[in-house]
Amino acid sequence: MIDLSTRYLGLSLANPLVCSAGPLCETLDNIRRMEDAGAAAVVLHSLFEEQITVESSQLDRDLSHGAESYAEAVSYFPDMQSYQIGPDAYLEHVRRAKAAVRIPVIGSLNGVSTGGWIAYARKIEEAGADALELNVYYIPTDPDMTAEEVEWRYVDLVRDVKASVGIPVAVKLGHTFSAPANLARRLDRAGADALVLFNRFYLPDFDLENLEVVPHLTLSSSYELLVRLHWVAILHGHVRPDLAVTGGVHTARDVLKAMMAGARVAMMTSALLQQGIEHLTAVREGLLDWMGAHEYESIRQMQGSMSYRSVRDPAAFERANYMKVLSSYALRAGPGPGPA
Numbered sequence: 400m401i402d403l404s405t406r407y408l409g410l411s412l413a414n415p416l417v418c419s420a421g422p423l424c425e426t427l428d429n430i431r432r433m434e435d436a437g438a439a440a441v442v443l444h445s446l447f448e449e450q451i452t453v454e455s456s457q458l459d460r461d462l463s464h465g466a467e468s469y470a471e472a473v474s475y476f477p478d479m480q481s482y483q484i485g486p487d488a489y490l491e492h493v494r495r496a497k498a499a500v501r502i503p504v505i506g507s508l509n510g511v512s513t514g515g516w517i518a519y520a521r522k523i524e525e526a527g528a529d530a531l532e533l534n535v536y537y538i539p540t541d542p543d544m545t546a547e548e549v550e551w552r553y554v555d556l557v558r559d560v561k562a563s564v565g566i567p568v569a570v571k572l573g574h575t576f577s578a579p580a581n582l583a584r585r586l587d588r589a590g591a592d593a594l595v596l597f598n599r600f601y602l603p604d605f606d607l608e609n610l611e612v613v614p615h616l617t618l619s620s621s622y623e624l625l626v627r628l629h630w631v632a633i634l635h636g637h638v639r640p641d642l643a644v645t646g647g648v649h650t651a652r653d654v655l656k657a658m659m660a661g662a663r664v665a666m667m668t669s670a671l672l673q674q675g676i677e678h679l680t681a682v683r684e685g686l687l688d689w690m691g692a693h694e695y696e697s698i699r700q701m702q703g704s705m706s707y708r709s710v711r712d713p714a715a716f717e718r719a720n721y722m723k724v725l726s727s728y729a730l731r732a733g734p735g736p737g738p739a
Contacts, residue, residue, distance in 0.1 A: 401690050402697035403683070405439075407641050407663040408530040408567035408593050410503045412439035414686070415654060415698055416679055419645045419666035420444050420507045420534065425492075427499045429676060436679035440503040442532050442666070443496065446489045448510030451519055486519060493526035503529040505569070511537040511552065513559050521563045530567040533560055536598060537573075550582050554589045561590035569593035569643065573600055574626055583638045593641040594634070595666070596627050618669035623647035628660045635661025636708035651685025658698055659705040 403414035418441040423429045425444050433441055496504045506528035508520055520531055535556060539549045553570070561568055568590070574597040576582050583594055604615035624647030631642045644657040645666035657665040670678055686698075695701055707713040 401687055401695065402699070403686060405663050405698050405702070407440070407643065408505070408569060410440065410529060410567075412503070412664065414439045414683060415658060415662070415664045416683060417442065417643070417664045417666045418671065418679075419668045420532065421668035421672070423668065423671055423676065427495055430496050430500055430504075432676045433671075433679065434500045434502050436677050437683040438502060438679055439664070440505060440529075441496070441500075442505040443489075443493065443507050443528075445507040445509035445534050446486060446519060446523070448508075448512065448514075448516045450489075451486050451516040486522075490519075490522055490526045493523055493528050497527040497529075505530045505532050507532045507534055508560070509534040509536055510556070511535060513555055517556075517559050517563055520560045520568075524564045524566045528566060530569065530592075531560070531564060532569045532571055532595060533557065534571040534598065535573075536600070538600065546577055550576070550585065553582065554585050557586055557589040557591050567592035569595050569641075571595040571598050571645070573598045574630065575600075579630055580633060580637065583634050583640075587638045587640055591640045593643055593663075594638070595643040595645050596630055596634075597646055599623070599646050618672060619647050619649075620669075621647055621649045621653055624653050624656065628656055631657065631662050632660040632706040633713050635703045635706035651682045651689060654682060654686060655689060655701070656705075658701050659703070661703040661706040661708075663702070 405412050405415045407415075407417070414437065416437060416439050418424060418433045418438045420442045421444060423433070424441055430441055493504065493506055504527070506523035506526070508517075508523065508531060510516055510533075520533075523531055533556070535553055537549070537552065553572075557568070557570055570586055570591045570593070572579075572582075572594060586594065599619060601614070601616055603612045605611075606613050624644070627644045627646055631644055634642060641663040642661055643664045643666055644660070644662045645668075648654060648657065648665045648667045649670040654665040667679070667682075670682075690696075690698075690701075
């Protein structure tokens with residue numbers, strides 16, 4: 400019998416399929432359906448730093464300051480009072496989700512600064528969450544801020560959150576760092592129990608008629624998996640935290656690639672939004688079919704089997720790959736003129 404089990408954040412999971420933070424996790428009915436369809440764990444939608452700050456009225460004071468001169472400033476943030484649910488309701492959602500399903504429930508905090516809002520990490524733990532995902536969504540726009548300052552912001556935040564909780568903490572990162580491997584090592588030292596690669600930054604669009612900057616959401620595709628596979632394969636075996644792939648996981652083959660790169664779990668949201676929660680069942684069956692056909696006995700058998708761990712210098716390997724890719728595509732000459 401094929402064994403799909405894996406371990407992530409110290410948790411024993413029946414398989415590597417995890418539902419990532421998103422709108423589907425906002426209702427208990429969906430979370431139950433995820434469990435029934437084969438999800439091994441769920442990451443709840445995020446509680447945002449701004450929501451917590453609003454409750455303490457701090458954000459309101461910040462946004463109102465100088466509003467007489469910069470009235471448009473108050474429109475930069477959504478109405479956080481009505482955004483999803485407030486902090487207290489979020490904690491209740493954690494409690495109810497834990498009571499509703501047997502699979503692990505992972506809370507999610509989305510923030511960028513150290514401060515009093517981090518106390519909610521402990522409250523999420525007290526509400527019963529099995530682990531916490533720290534979703535650091537930060538785009539540095541200050542030209543005076545150095546790369547080192549940006550990275551220290553992440554490291555300090557992880558260290559502060561880890562100091563406030565006893566449950567495992569995963570850190571969800573973007574892919575735009577200049578030295579991701581070094582940052583991963585520093586987050587490892589700060590206490591991160593897992594690294595989730597990678598966050599998807601949603602870039603705004605321009606409304607040319609109304610001259611407004613508008614939100615723009617594009618769901619992922621399997622093509623986006625490639626950059627995740629690249630860095631998971633590089634990091635596997637070089638850092639202590641578990642590795643998780645998120646973004647671009649749509650099919651059983653995507654999950655298998657993530658495992659072979661070195662991930663412990665593969666997270667999905669876009670595929671479920673597009674094809675329904677029951678798509679999890681098809682992905683799980685696809686895993687079993689492929690593994691059976693290729694004589695794999697367990698997920699653990701393949702984890703990291705295609706990582707760069709055995710390569711002395713992955714950078715040199717990547718340069719060889721770069722040159723090979725460039726030389727592998729030759730422009731085909733079009734039909735020339737006929738004989739004179």
